[in-house]
Amino acid sequence: MCVFCKIINKELPAKIVYEDELVVAFHDINPQAPIHILIVPKEHIPTVNDLEEKHKELIGHIFLVAKKIAKDMGFAENGYRILINCNKDGGQEIYHIHYHLFAGKPLGKMICE
């Protein structure tokens, strides 16, 4: 079972900030910004390449969850960044789709090194 499935199943601890029937969101263990949250679907979908028509509603739902977390945690107005990595060249390390949510300071330009 992958690391995020273990967090979803509560077999691994995480600082959960939001949970519903479709997703769980928790603080990244190695934050890259003052606020760094991962929003993860409960369904084990390895990468963006594995998304199908049936996932359309889930994907839309995740953006609404990101919006809700931003509002509830108080950084909606200042702003934030949502990011997804796909496969090796995209820098993906955990092969269970997750949306990075970064906030808490001006994040500057996106740099793709």
Ligand code: 5GP
């Ligand atoms: P990726 O590079 O796959 O897009 O991002 C994986 C993210 O998961 C990284 O930012 C990494 O710090 C985070 N991460 C890896 N293992 C764990 C864990 O066990 N718990 C939490 N909370 N985050 C993790």
Ligand code: ZN
């Ligand atoms: Zn998984």
